[in-house]
Structure formats: C-alpha cells, structure tokens
Amino acid sequence: MSNSKRNAGGSERPITVPFWLIALLAVLIGGALWMLFPKQDLERRLSVTGDDSELSYNYLSNLLKSDPGNENLRALLKAKEERLQAIKLAREEAAKQALPSAAVQAWDHWQAAYQGYLEAQKQDHRAGGQAEALAPQVMQALKDVPLQGLTQEQALYLASSALVLKDAPLALGIYDDVAERQADPARKAQVYESAARQALGMSLYEESARLLRQASATTEDVQQSRAYLWQALQVLQSGNRANEALALARQQEELLGSDPETLRKLIGLARAAGNRAEAERYAKRLLQLSLLQQWQTQVAGASGAGPDPVADDGAWALQPVAWTAPGWRMLRTADPVRKPPPGLPFDDKTYLLGYEVFLENRNLEDAWRVATAAVRQAPQDMAWRERLAQVSEWMGQQQQALDNWLVIAQNTGREDAWKTVMRLAPGLFDDRALIAGLRHQLSRRPQDAALQQALVQAYERQAEPGEAIDYLQKHGSTPQSQILLAQLAERAGRSQLALQAWKRVLADPEQRTPAHAMPAAVLALLQGEPALGLRWLEDAQTRIPAGMQDEGEYWRLLGDLAQDQRQEALTLKAYRRLLQTPHAGISDYDEVIRLLQRADRREAARMSLHAWEQFHDVRHLTQAFYLLEDLEDWTQIGSQVERILADPALVKRLQGQPTFFQILGAYYQRTAQSKKAMEAFEKGLALDPGSTPLRQGLMWLLIDTQNAAALKLLLAAAEPVWARDADMHGALAAAYMTLSRPAVALERYLKPHRAEHADDFLWMMQYADALEQNQQADRAWSLRQQLWTREKVRARAQDGAAALAARKWLTAEGLDEVQRQARSRLMLFHTQGDAEFALMRELLRMDLEGGRREHSAAAAELAIAWLQERGEYQAERGYLWQQYARSRSKSTSSPLWAEITVALAEKDVAQAGQLLQRHDEALPRYDRINAAAMVGDVRLAQTAAFESMADQPDDDPLHLALTEQLLAFSDYGGLQLRNRRMDAIDEQVSRLRWHVGLNPRWALDLDAEDVRRTVNKNTLVRGPSQERGIGLRLTRKTQSASSEFMLGRRESLEGYTPMQFTQTYNVDSRWSLQASLGRHLATQETLAMRMGGMKDRVSLGSSYQLSRLDQITLELASERYRVQSGARVGSGNHATLQYLHTYRSEAPTLQFGAFTSWHRYSRNDPALLQGRDAAILGYLPPFNDPTIDYLLPRSFRFSGLQMMFNTGYEQQYTRALRPYASLALTHHSVNGAGYELGMGLATSLFGADHLALGLNLSKSGINTVGNTRELLLTYRLHY
Incomplete structure (x- = not known):
C-alpha cells in the first residue's frame, strides 16, 4: 500500500525566529559574557593567594594560554613553578631524612598499591571489578604503614585514603591520632575540621558531625567553636538527622547564643525536625530579642541631648497618608477590637519567619499580631497584606480582612482578591468596599442591570448619590440603566437630570408603559413640562397590562394632569375609567361630579345621587340638590326630599346629622318657605352649633329675606363666636353690607382676606361692591377694571377670539351661574353707547332661552342697575312694576x-x-x-x-366731600415763607395772601410779596436788587370754563406793572383748552433777568384725558424779553409736552410722568444797552464784560421723568398729617443731567387751617445753573 504522504505537496517549515536574529542574539550574549568575565579580579586573587596546589598551577597555565601576551600572568606562573619546585625538593629531602627504611618501604608499597587501586577504579567499567578485588590488599598495605613515623600530611593522606577505601573507623582513628599529636588547640581543631570535611565527602554524616563537635570542643575561640558547632548541626540536618541536630542545639544553647541570625537558624532547624513547639519557642525569643533591641535603641536615644523621644510603635504606618502609590488607596472601614500588636522594627525575614512558625503551630493570635505589625510598617507590601487578610479572616476579624483584601485588589487588580472583597463586603455591610468591588465587576460587565442596581443602592447607603449618578451618566446606555439614573436623580433632588433620563427612555414608544410613564409624568409636571408628561401617560393607555395593581393610580394621575392642561374631555374619560376599577374612592366621584358640572350638570346631579347611594355622605345629597336647583328641576328636588321624608328609617338616621337640616333648610329657602327654612337651620344649629354651613345658611336666609331686625339681633348674639371662623367672614361681610355698614365689612372681614382671594373672581367682585358702597368708587372702579382686563385676557387665551369669548360668557356652558352674572355686569359697565345697548338686549334675550317665559332675578336686577346707571328712572320704575308685579303668586320681591x-x-x-x-x-x-x-x-x-x-x-370720601363743600366757599388768609439758595445769591421770599369768596362763581385774591436777596459768590454777581410787589387776582368759574385776570405792581431794579389774562375751556369731560396773554410779567430766564428783567407772553395749550388715570398736555408759548426800563433784549419760543399717569387716585396719591420742552431764543448783545437800560449790567463784578449769555441763555432742550406722591396736599386742605414728595430726573441739553427733589408735610392744626412745610433740592434746572436749595413754609386760615 502506497504512502499517501508522498502525494501531498511539500510544505515549508515555519520559522518562528529568523536566523539573522539568532546570530545577533548570540553575538550580544557573547559580548555581554566577555564584558562580565572577571579577568582582572582573577589575576588579583591569584597574585595574593598562598595556594600552591596543582589546581592553582593548572588554572594559571590555562589563563596564560587564553592571554599569551599578559606579562603579569607569565610572572605569576614563573613564581608558582619556582615555589612548587622548592616544595618538591623539600619533601624529597624530608622523606630521606625522616623515614627509616622499613617505614619507607611500607609507605612505598602502600602508595604503589593505592595508585594501582585508583587506576583500576578509573578503569573499573573495563576491568570488570578489578578495583574491588584490589581493595583488601590496598587496605592491608595501608594498615602496615607505621603511623608513628609519618608526618601530619602523610597521616592525613592515609586517613583520607582509608575513607576512600571505606574503612571509616581506621580513618577516624588516624585523625584522632593526628589530632592528639597537636599541641596547639587551634591546630587540633583544624585537624578535626579537615577530617569532618573528608568524612562528609564520603557521606559519613554522623562521623562528620562528631568530628566537628570535637573541633568545637577543642578550640579556645568561642566564635570558631560556635561556627564548628553550627557546621555539625548543618551536617546532621543534611544527613536527615534533624531531631538529633535539634537535640544537640538544645544542649549547646549557651554556646550558640540568642542573636537573631542564630535564632532564625534554630527556627529553621526546628521546623525541619517537625518540632513546631520548639520552633514557636525560638520564634518568640527572636521577636523578644527584636523588641529588646528596639528598647535599647530608644534608651540610647533618650540618653542623648534634645527633646524626650516618643516611642514609635509604627502605628502611624496604618494611617492613609503614611504611604501612597498610584493605583491604590487605603479605605478605612472599621477598627478591629484587638489587643495592640507588638511595635517591632520591621525586618521582613524575622517577621516572615515568626509568622510562618506561628501559623504552622496554629497560633493565629500571634501570627495576626506579627502580620499587623508588618503591615503597619510596610503598608506597600502586598504579600504582608495578604497574610494579614488571611489570618484575620481565620480569626474571625472579617472587617480587617476585608480592608486588606480591598487594598490588595485595588493595587494589584487580582481577580481572587476582588472575589474575596465581594464575598466579605455584603455580610459586613461595608458599602465602600462593596462599591469598589461592584465597579470592578462592572468594568467587565458594564451593562449588567443587577450590578448597576446594587452599585446605586450601595452609593445611596453611603449618602453619595452623586457618585452613582456620575457613573450611570458615563456608562448607562440601556433603558434599564437610564431608568435607574432617573429614579436615583429624582431621589437625590436633581429633578432636571432625572427628567432628561426619562426623556431618553421614553423616546422609545415601546418603553411608554404605565409603570414608566407615571413617575416620568409626575417629574415632568414638577419641572414645568406637564404637557410632555400628559403625552406620555396618554400613550401608555394602550399598554396597560391585565390585572395591573396600580391601574387606579394610573387613571387618577392621567386625569389630574389632563385637568391641569385643561383637557376636560380626557380628564373626564380618565376618571370615568377610574370609577370602573375597585380603587375608586369618594374623592374620585367628587372629581367626576366637578367635571360634569361644566359639561353636563344633569349628569353631574345623577352622579352625585349615585355617590350618595354609594357612600351615604350627606354632602353628595347637598351637591345634587344644588345642581338640580341650578337646572330649576324642582320636580326632581321635590321628589328627592319626599323620598327622604317618606323613609322613616332614613329620616331617623338623618335627624341626628346637622347636614340634613342644612339641605332641608336650603330647599325650603329656595322654595320661599322661609319659616320652615328658619326652623330647619335652627334645628341643625342645635345639633351642631359650630357648623359653618348651617351658620351661613341662616345668615344668608336673613340676608335674602331682608330681615334687618333679625339680622342685627343675630349679629349681636353670635358675631363674637362666629367671627373666629374664617369661613364665616364672607357671610358676615354680606350681613354688614345689607345693614349698610360696609366699613365694618371691609375692616373686619374683607381686607384681611384680600391677598388670599386675589384670584377669586366672585370674592373680588364682592370686595369691589363693598368699596363702592363705602364711597370708595375710584378704588371699586379700578378693581373692576383689573378684573375685567384679567377676565378678557383669560377668555382670549382659552377661546382665541374676544368675540367668541364674549359670546360664550353670555351662556351657561362651562361656567358657574353666579360667575356668569358677575361677568355680565362687568361687560355691561365696561361698554358704552350702542354697543352697551346691544349687549343689554342680548343678555335679556339669552336669559329667556331654554323655554323660560320670564327673566331670572339676576337678569332683572342687571337691567335695573343698567337703567339706573343711565339715569332712566322712569323706565326703571316701569320695569320694576312689570317684572315684580304686586301679586302673592310671586316668590320673589323687587x-x-x-x-x-x-x-x-x-x-x-x-x-x-x-x-x-x-x-x-x-x-x-x-x-x-x-x-x-x-x-x-x-x-x-x-x-x-x-x-x-x-x-x-x-369714610374719608364722605368727610372730604363735606369738608371741601364747606371750605370751597370760605374766605381765608395765608402766609408763605421761602428761603432759596442759588449759585450766586440767596433769596428770602415773604408773601401774604387774602382770599375772598364773592359767590360760588367769583373769587378775589390779594397778594403782597417781599424778596430779599444777598450775594453768596462775589465772583458771579454783585449788588443784587431787592424786590417788592402787590397783586390782585380775580377768578370766575363755571361748569365748562374758568377765567382769571391778574394785575399787580412790582419794584425791583425798576418799577413795572404786570398784568395777565388766562382762559380755560372744557370741550368735554376729557379735553380742555387753555390760552393766556400777559404783559410785563416777571421772568427767570437768567439771574440778571430774574432781578432786572420782564417779559410779554402769549401761550396756547391743550390737555387731554386719555383715560381716568392718564393725561397728556401740550403748550406752545411765545415771549418777548425786556429790561425793566423797557429796552428789548430778545425773544423766545417754547413748546412743552407732558404725560402724567395717576397710579393711585385715593390718598395717598401716586403719579408718574414724563416731560420734554424745547426753548429757542433770539438774543441781542447786552453790550449795546445804554443809559438807564444799561443799569442791569451793574450786577456784573468789576472788570467783567457782559457776554451774549448774560441776559438770555442759548437755545436748549429740557427733559425728564418725574414721580409725585401726595403733592396736591401742598396746597389742598387735609385734616390728617400727610407727607408729600416729588422726584424728577432731568437732562438739560446745555448744562447736562440734573434732578429735582421735593418733600414735605401737610396738615391742619386747628381744624379750619392748613400748614405745609417743605424742602426742595435741584440741580441744573430749567432756569437755574448748579445746585438750588429751598425751604418752604405755608400757612392759611379759613374763616
């Protein structure tokens, strides 16, 4: 079968590191080794060492081979060769002389055998155990060597050879013999030490240790003896005979001593032997020794000069400021209640050793103390902190363990430390540690909602919501985190931030659930965005879960917000849904009833009756009764009363409730059964004398029936008690107004409550009526004007059009009947002409809508008042007879x-x-x-x-009117004194006046005046003229005009005769015209003209009353100026425009105004005056030539703003002491900014007189330069 790998294509072997990099690293490492090679140090050591062994010779030869050109090494090698040769010759000579022939032979025989043995041992792997076969022969040869004749070196050589041949007893015997031959204890100890090393080399630990003990016992040097003993202990420990070593150390404790290093070794020995108790004993001694050293240091410091030292137990090291490093900080969370740890100087080895020993021996208390001390003095050592944290937790000191784990976690970021913090912190209620742990976990899982919730709760428990808010703002990107942020911010009082978070959440339509929308809507309402909250709640209607526990609260909140936003349809819908839930209460029925009162009063009455049946609260029955009464559904009212009276059980239950009698009395009162109503109210008050509704019902019954006698008796008997009830003040005020005592009503019951009822339309209308009845018509008119303006603005805001609003006001839709009547009054009396008549017809027409055959009492009284206001008394009487026919069938009276x-x-x-x-x-x-x-x-x-x-x-208006009528036609005499200080002169003016009233239209005034002038600045004027004058003034007044003629004689620089005629004509009640023509009048254009000039004047003006409170005046004038001798010096044209607003017309009066005037002059050069006409130039100081501005100023404009307070009383009669003042801020186009300030007091001293004291200050006036001060006293006596 063919190998499948042959068919696969070859792949290039991956190379992790390129060859050139390997070569480069090799070169760098070789170079570093070359640089680090201690060549010179080795040469120095070889030069100073006394070692002439074969090893040193070979080493020196090798160095020379590596550096053939080093002369120093070559010299050292030559010297070494010479010494070795000398030593060899010395040995040979010594051998010839010391050894007898038999000993030499034995020695040579043994040495040859031993060399053969060594060679066989080297070739043992080839010879097949030849060395073992030769060992007995070699050993026998060694024993045959006589020891008595050997040198120390030879004997030692034989002993080491015996060890090689594994005959330890023989070797040890040879060593003992050699040592016994040494006279010097030090040499003897060295022999034992050398023997011990040889034995140790052959792993004969016990023999080596015994030899070292013999060396320790032999030497007389204590330090060397201790060193030999330690070597013995180490040999035993190396031979796994730690217990024997520990026993030996216990025997030799006195020799070993108790220094820290010794104790550390003993602790290590005891631990190696497994003897924990012994190790702990040594550890405690070690710590005690450290403490003793510390005490000795303190004593040594105290013995020196300087201030008394303070023992430093290292406690400062646990303070947070003791050590700081980037990335961690110590959080102190609790103080463990433990005995204080030892104040030890920090030694890491000692502390660690003691800690480990105590821990191995399960002595947690001492281990904790050691760890605590270590942390105190080395707070930056995280290993010690971990040990302290562990042992603290094992001891049950959880808080200290948590503190240290937290520091470890913050400094190292180890996950196991953070897990331990999270394990311990919740159980210890350590929120600071918990916060740190949670933030670490959130750094890995930033969107974990449970962790965020836990973090927020922890911050809140620490009263640090701001930190949690900052975290959520930075890391909260999910809807859950934003909801958490919104809730937290709201609890922390940062409502705007909470609202912004809710906006981000609810921007997603899926999040608009009732659970989210309800708190968000409440917050939006508090932050002034109710429309937004309402939109959220409205969107949440489609996401109401089945079986929602707070469904009732949701609908209630929706209804409340919709009501605030004037969305009555949505409000009613929400409350109707609320009534379908089991959460509906009596207040919810009340709200539905209130809403229905505007939309459907009949349905409101039905709901009130339903609430009465549901809760049996008598006020619902009362409410239903009043609603039915407004609907004039007397049938329903009667049936309800009959149903109640027909049920004996219900009547019996209700007879014990005063509210029932209130309902019954109100029903009888409205059906004109006043006696039954009186009985019902009296029975109710017998049950509950403190019932405000019953008291009010009885009071209003007497007011409606105009029973003044009974009303006075009731007030005399009950007013002291009833007046304590603030709710009774309205009825008490109405009672006093019925008795025509409006002052009592105002002072006792209306004025104290005006501020709290400022937004109550009906109450303010009653207050205006009381003012009018109290002869304070101006204030009543002003108040009604304000109410009218406010209602118009409110209507426009609601309906968007004044016409539609006015039309709506004439209907009952959405309005209370009484408010509708009051608004009708306001509309009627704030309309004039044809519009007024049309409005009256519309009111009467609309009052008959709905099938009514005759006008209501309110409409009738409104028509009567309108006719009376217009002075149509005949029509009013006819309407009275028509509306209120003398018939017993009428339930109402005119x-x-x-x-x-x-x-x-x-x-x-x-x-x-x-x-x-x-x-x-x-x-x-x-x-x-x-x-x-x-x-x-x-x-x-x-x-x-x-x-x-x-x-x-x-009653000030009445008193003032009577006084003015009496005094208007009385005669009087008066005195006026003025002291005026100007820039250059002072004036003292004295004036006498006698007024004679010829008849109601004609009056005559005689004036006499004396002006004394003195100089206060010689550089401006000299020789001022004194002035005297007498004048006659004749005045005629009619209803539409007034005329005045003035004629006089004045003596100043020259004598002249002023005369003037003034005519005022009233075009209508608002517009008046004034005209004036004068000749040789006094003038005050400049200081020179004031003393020596005069003018001819013609003027024309007009005043227009923009409203009852606002007036504008325009005056145009042309003047010709002359010196008093007759020469003309120039002319001027003047125009003055003034606006005046009366803020308050009753005393104290307050007026604000603005004015401006233009003054243009045509001037002649004063230097051209000659003869008598040039006398006016005599006012100039010597050597001063007159300028063009000397007699007449240059053209200018004068403007200003003014405020006047009670200024009329400076001349008008007043019995009371009244202050008056005026202030004007002015601007003169030539002289700059200025002011005019006047103040004073006016009063009557004896009743038929008038006294005024005043002070006037001004700067840059219209005819003055600089500052002017004036003191004024005016007195007149009427007779």
Missing part, C-alpha cells in the same frame, strides 16, 4: 335698593315714606338719610346720620 333709588330720584315722597316705614334700617345708609330728609323727619335723618358716622368713622 330689589329694595332699586325701589328707593327710583323714589329718591323722582322725588316720590309717598313711595320713599312707605319704603322708610317698611324697611327703615334695611335701607342703604345714605338713602335712609335722604329719605328721612325728604319726608321731613329731621330727627330720623339726624339719628341715621349719627349712626352712619359712628359705623363709618373712616
């Missing part, structure tokens, strides 16, 4: 405020008297006073007025 208003407006004394007699205290306070005055009942009017003043002590 509004009292409407009837009394119509009666007073039309001067219907009879009707006013009837209303006053029938209702009296129920009438509004002002209407009551006016009605009493109209019918002539002065005492009742006085009583009503007194009561009104007592109940309304802070």
Whole structure:
C-alpha cells in the first residue's frame, strides 16, 4: 500500500525566529559574557593567594594560554613553578631524612598499591571489578604503614585514603591520632575540621558531625567553636538527622547564643525536625530579642541631648497618608477590637519567619499580631497584606480582612482578591468596599442591570448619590440603566437630570408603559413640562397590562394632569375609567361630579345621587340638590326630599346629622318657605352649633329675606363666636353690607382676606361692591377694571377670539351661574353707547332661552342697575312694576335698593315714606338719610346720620366731600415763607395772601410779596436788587370754563406793572383748552433777568384725558424779553409736552410722568444797552464784560421723568398729617443731567387751617445753573 504522504505537496517549515536574529542574539550574549568575565579580579586573587596546589598551577597555565601576551600572568606562573619546585625538593629531602627504611618501604608499597587501586577504579567499567578485588590488599598495605613515623600530611593522606577505601573507623582513628599529636588547640581543631570535611565527602554524616563537635570542643575561640558547632548541626540536618541536630542545639544553647541570625537558624532547624513547639519557642525569643533591641535603641536615644523621644510603635504606618502609590488607596472601614500588636522594627525575614512558625503551630493570635505589625510598617507590601487578610479572616476579624483584601485588589487588580472583597463586603455591610468591588465587576460587565442596581443602592447607603449618578451618566446606555439614573436623580433632588433620563427612555414608544410613564409624568409636571408628561401617560393607555395593581393610580394621575392642561374631555374619560376599577374612592366621584358640572350638570346631579347611594355622605345629597336647583328641576328636588321624608328609617338616621337640616333648610329657602327654612337651620344649629354651613345658611336666609331686625339681633348674639371662623367672614361681610355698614365689612372681614382671594373672581367682585358702597368708587372702579382686563385676557387665551369669548360668557356652558352674572355686569359697565345697548338686549334675550317665559332675578336686577346707571328712572320704575308685579303668586320681591333709588330720584315722597316705614334700617345708609330728609323727619335723618358716622368713622370720601363743600366757599388768609439758595445769591421770599369768596362763581385774591436777596459768590454777581410787589387776582368759574385776570405792581431794579389774562375751556369731560396773554410779567430766564428783567407772553395749550388715570398736555408759548426800563433784549419760543399717569387716585396719591420742552431764543448783545437800560449790567463784578449769555441763555432742550406722591396736599386742605414728595430726573441739553427733589408735610392744626412745610433740592434746572436749595413754609386760615 502506497504512502499517501508522498502525494501531498511539500510544505515549508515555519520559522518562528529568523536566523539573522539568532546570530545577533548570540553575538550580544557573547559580548555581554566577555564584558562580565572577571579577568582582572582573577589575576588579583591569584597574585595574593598562598595556594600552591596543582589546581592553582593548572588554572594559571590555562589563563596564560587564553592571554599569551599578559606579562603579569607569565610572572605569576614563573613564581608558582619556582615555589612548587622548592616544595618538591623539600619533601624529597624530608622523606630521606625522616623515614627509616622499613617505614619507607611500607609507605612505598602502600602508595604503589593505592595508585594501582585508583587506576583500576578509573578503569573499573573495563576491568570488570578489578578495583574491588584490589581493595583488601590496598587496605592491608595501608594498615602496615607505621603511623608513628609519618608526618601530619602523610597521616592525613592515609586517613583520607582509608575513607576512600571505606574503612571509616581506621580513618577516624588516624585523625584522632593526628589530632592528639597537636599541641596547639587551634591546630587540633583544624585537624578535626579537615577530617569532618573528608568524612562528609564520603557521606559519613554522623562521623562528620562528631568530628566537628570535637573541633568545637577543642578550640579556645568561642566564635570558631560556635561556627564548628553550627557546621555539625548543618551536617546532621543534611544527613536527615534533624531531631538529633535539634537535640544537640538544645544542649549547646549557651554556646550558640540568642542573636537573631542564630535564632532564625534554630527556627529553621526546628521546623525541619517537625518540632513546631520548639520552633514557636525560638520564634518568640527572636521577636523578644527584636523588641529588646528596639528598647535599647530608644534608651540610647533618650540618653542623648534634645527633646524626650516618643516611642514609635509604627502605628502611624496604618494611617492613609503614611504611604501612597498610584493605583491604590487605603479605605478605612472599621477598627478591629484587638489587643495592640507588638511595635517591632520591621525586618521582613524575622517577621516572615515568626509568622510562618506561628501559623504552622496554629497560633493565629500571634501570627495576626506579627502580620499587623508588618503591615503597619510596610503598608506597600502586598504579600504582608495578604497574610494579614488571611489570618484575620481565620480569626474571625472579617472587617480587617476585608480592608486588606480591598487594598490588595485595588493595587494589584487580582481577580481572587476582588472575589474575596465581594464575598466579605455584603455580610459586613461595608458599602465602600462593596462599591469598589461592584465597579470592578462592572468594568467587565458594564451593562449588567443587577450590578448597576446594587452599585446605586450601595452609593445611596453611603449618602453619595452623586457618585452613582456620575457613573450611570458615563456608562448607562440601556433603558434599564437610564431608568435607574432617573429614579436615583429624582431621589437625590436633581429633578432636571432625572427628567432628561426619562426623556431618553421614553423616546422609545415601546418603553411608554404605565409603570414608566407615571413617575416620568409626575417629574415632568414638577419641572414645568406637564404637557410632555400628559403625552406620555396618554400613550401608555394602550399598554396597560391585565390585572395591573396600580391601574387606579394610573387613571387618577392621567386625569389630574389632563385637568391641569385643561383637557376636560380626557380628564373626564380618565376618571370615568377610574370609577370602573375597585380603587375608586369618594374623592374620585367628587372629581367626576366637578367635571360634569361644566359639561353636563344633569349628569353631574345623577352622579352625585349615585355617590350618595354609594357612600351615604350627606354632602353628595347637598351637591345634587344644588345642581338640580341650578337646572330649576324642582320636580326632581321635590321628589328627592319626599323620598327622604317618606323613609322613616332614613329620616331617623338623618335627624341626628346637622347636614340634613342644612339641605332641608336650603330647599325650603329656595322654595320661599322661609319659616320652615328658619326652623330647619335652627334645628341643625342645635345639633351642631359650630357648623359653618348651617351658620351661613341662616345668615344668608336673613340676608335674602331682608330681615334687618333679625339680622342685627343675630349679629349681636353670635358675631363674637362666629367671627373666629374664617369661613364665616364672607357671610358676615354680606350681613354688614345689607345693614349698610360696609366699613365694618371691609375692616373686619374683607381686607384681611384680600391677598388670599386675589384670584377669586366672585370674592373680588364682592370686595369691589363693598368699596363702592363705602364711597370708595375710584378704588371699586379700578378693581373692576383689573378684573375685567384679567377676565378678557383669560377668555382670549382659552377661546382665541374676544368675540367668541364674549359670546360664550353670555351662556351657561362651562361656567358657574353666579360667575356668569358677575361677568355680565362687568361687560355691561365696561361698554358704552350702542354697543352697551346691544349687549343689554342680548343678555335679556339669552336669559329667556331654554323655554323660560320670564327673566331670572339676576337678569332683572342687571337691567335695573343698567337703567339706573343711565339715569332712566322712569323706565326703571316701569320695569320694576312689570317684572315684580304686586301679586302673592310671586316668590320673589323687587330689589329694595332699586325701589328707593327710583323714589329718591323722582322725588316720590309717598313711595320713599312707605319704603322708610317698611324697611327703615334695611335701607342703604345714605338713602335712609335722604329719605328721612325728604319726608321731613329731621330727627330720623339726624339719628341715621349719627349712626352712619359712628359705623363709618373712616369714610374719608364722605368727610372730604363735606369738608371741601364747606371750605370751597370760605374766605381765608395765608402766609408763605421761602428761603432759596442759588449759585450766586440767596433769596428770602415773604408773601401774604387774602382770599375772598364773592359767590360760588367769583373769587378775589390779594397778594403782597417781599424778596430779599444777598450775594453768596462775589465772583458771579454783585449788588443784587431787592424786590417788592402787590397783586390782585380775580377768578370766575363755571361748569365748562374758568377765567382769571391778574394785575399787580412790582419794584425791583425798576418799577413795572404786570398784568395777565388766562382762559380755560372744557370741550368735554376729557379735553380742555387753555390760552393766556400777559404783559410785563416777571421772568427767570437768567439771574440778571430774574432781578432786572420782564417779559410779554402769549401761550396756547391743550390737555387731554386719555383715560381716568392718564393725561397728556401740550403748550406752545411765545415771549418777548425786556429790561425793566423797557429796552428789548430778545425773544423766545417754547413748546412743552407732558404725560402724567395717576397710579393711585385715593390718598395717598401716586403719579408718574414724563416731560420734554424745547426753548429757542433770539438774543441781542447786552453790550449795546445804554443809559438807564444799561443799569442791569451793574450786577456784573468789576472788570467783567457782559457776554451774549448774560441776559438770555442759548437755545436748549429740557427733559425728564418725574414721580409725585401726595403733592396736591401742598396746597389742598387735609385734616390728617400727610407727607408729600416729588422726584424728577432731568437732562438739560446745555448744562447736562440734573434732578429735582421735593418733600414735605401737610396738615391742619386747628381744624379750619392748613400748614405745609417743605424742602426742595435741584440741580441744573430749567432756569437755574448748579445746585438750588429751598425751604418752604405755608400757612392759611379759613374763616
């Protein structure tokens, strides 16, 4: 059969290493060996050694052959040959002289036989045992040699030959004989040592050891004796006679000593002999000796100069800062409760030997102590750490074992160390070690969800969630890890990071399950992204697992978020699904009912009744009742009440519940059965006097029936207790408003709660009504304006179009009935003209929708109020008779405020008297006073007025109006003092004024003024003029216009007569025009013109009231300037534009404004003035020539922003002490930035007077340069 391998193609043998590389390595290695060869050292040793043996001679010859040119080696060889020759000759001569002929013969015979034996032994493999045959003959020849005549060398040679011939006793005897012949103990010991070596060479361990012991005993040198003894011990140990050696060492302990090296050897000997106890004894002695050495070192250090030393037991070595190296660190996790380990100076050999001995003897305690000390002093030694970790674990010191295994694992990365860490850390609850182990495992399995979960839990137990978050951010790429990151970040308070993680998870639609979407949606809601959370929850609807435990929570959360996002359809759907689960509770029914109230009130009522049947909570019955009432389904209401009353068991159970009587009383109240309602409320309060709904029901019953007498009695009896309940404050406020005491309602019950009800539309409407009733119409109007604006914005945001929103407001869809009525009021009173009328018609038309045959009470009252607002009292009276016919069949009565208003407006004394007699205290306070005055009942009017003043002590608008009306036509005299400091002069101005009211339209004012000027800077002005003046002012006022004429006489640089006429005309309530014409008026364009100039002026202006709070004013003026002697010095044109916004119109008032003005001048050169006209140049300091700017400034623009606080009270009358202030930030195009600051106090001292104290500061004003300061005192007395 042919070999199949022959048919296979040859393959080239693979070459692992190329030949050239092998050659290169060989050369490099040879070179290295050549460099390392100790040639010179060998030459040096051969030169100094005294060895003249044949071996040294041969070695030297071989060296010379390798280096023939080495003269040093050649000289050494020649010297060696000479010494060898001398020795040979000496031996031959000695042999001739020492040996007798018989001894020589015996010696020669033995030597020849022995040489033959040696040759036969070399050729033994060929001779076939010839050496063995010759051995007896050779041995006999050796014995025949006489020992007495031999030299020491010969005797020793014979002894060694005997050993070769295996006759140990003979050899030993020869050695003993040679030793006995030695007189010197040292020589004798050397003989024994040489014999021991020969015996050892022949494997005669016992004989060799005995000879060495004899050598040890013979020598007088202790060190040499100890060395011989150690050699004996080593020989015995080499001959596997360790026990004999150990026994010998125990006998010779005194000779061997106790130095560390000796003890180490003894420990090794004991261990070789298997005697663990003896090894441990020696180990302890070794450690004690080390401790003694340490103590001696400390004593030696203490004996020297310097500070007292501190014993260093190496404890510092276990501190984390004792040793650091890249890649590992010590983590201190616990302190083992053990006795302190010995403080030994670190010696690795000693420590390792002691450790091993203790461990072999199962003395774990001492092994642990040694390992601990070693680790303390060499923390970087991982081998010692491993030993300490092992022995600590064996001893039950698991924590210390874990600490050291952790260091080993972190420093070496050994897998077995990490496994041990992971084995120990969980049981010890050492989370730091566990974290390190988990992170190591995660480095190999980074996406292991279980490991990530364990790592996160460990970090959290360590209160270090940030580390876990950082790890998950870097390594978490799976959905599970991102979910873990989101949950952890949320628990750590990093909600934004958690939300980002959820976004990454839920970007996959498959991950949008209820379990994931619910926490993510809650987080999104908290982070201001509710729409995103709602979208997640909505997507999860299709992934609800069967039998989901938290299904109810899911639907509840979906409903809540949808409600926040105003998705009522989705909210209702979610809560309906929730009601189908067993998790639905009473609050869920409440939410469904609330939602249905907007969408389907009838269904909401049905659901309320279902909740009543399900939970038997009376509030559901109450809710169903109110819903049915809004639907005007009195049949259903009656049937429910009858069903309750027809069930004695149910009635008996409900009679013990105050809420039942609340329902019953509300039903009777709404069906105009006020007596039954009163009885029901009283029974309920008897059961529960603290019931807020019952208290409110009774209060509102008295308010609705306008039973003022009973209401006053109830307030007197119950208000101190009921006022403690904050929920009663609304009803109490309404009661006081019914009694026409709005100040009490505001101060006690409305103002304290305004902040918390700022977003409550109905409450704020009630607050506005109270303000209006309290004669604070401006504030009420402002509040309603704000509510109107806010509701419009909200409606636009919901519906997208104002028209659609307004249309929706007029319907009941999605709105509460009361809110709809309030909004209708706002819409009506914020619309004017044809739009107002159209809106009113639409409201009344829509009120009749749904089959209603007559208007509701709310619509009727709205129409009445609208007619009253427009002053259509006849139409209002006709509508009252039409709407509220005098019929017993009517369950409602006409509004009292409407009837009394119509009666007073039309001067219907009879009707006013009837209303006053029938209702009296129920009438509004002002209407009551006016009605009493109209019918002539002065005492009742006085009583009503007194009561009104007592109940309304802070009715500022009423007091102010009365005071203003009295003081508007009164005469007064006044004094004004000003102290003004300017850049160059100071002015003291004194002014007297006498005002005479001729009649309500005409008034006359007489003024006298004195101005004293002094210089404060001689470099700017000198010789300022003093000024005196007197003036007369005649004023006429009508409803649409006012006129003023002024005529006076002034004396300054020259005398002149100013006069001016001013006319103001009111085009309508918003727009007014002003015009003024003046001649020889005082001017303040410059300092010189202020003292010696005058002007002619014509102006035209207009003011427009943009709104009740905003006003804009424009004024144009043209002026001609003259010196007081008559010469013209220039002209100017001025334009002023001002905007003023009244932020607050009631005291304290606050206004903001902005203004700007343009001033353009045409100037003549003052140097051209001559004669009397040049007198004005006398104000200049000496040697100063007038410039073009001396009399008139250059053209400029003056602008600024201003704020005014109560500034009107600087002149207006006030009884209270009122501060006032103004601030303007200005900019002068020539002089730069400036300011005007004014502040002061105004009050009345004696009642019919006015006092104002003020301080004004300014910089770079319109007619002043630099800083100006002014002090002001004004006082006037009315009589």
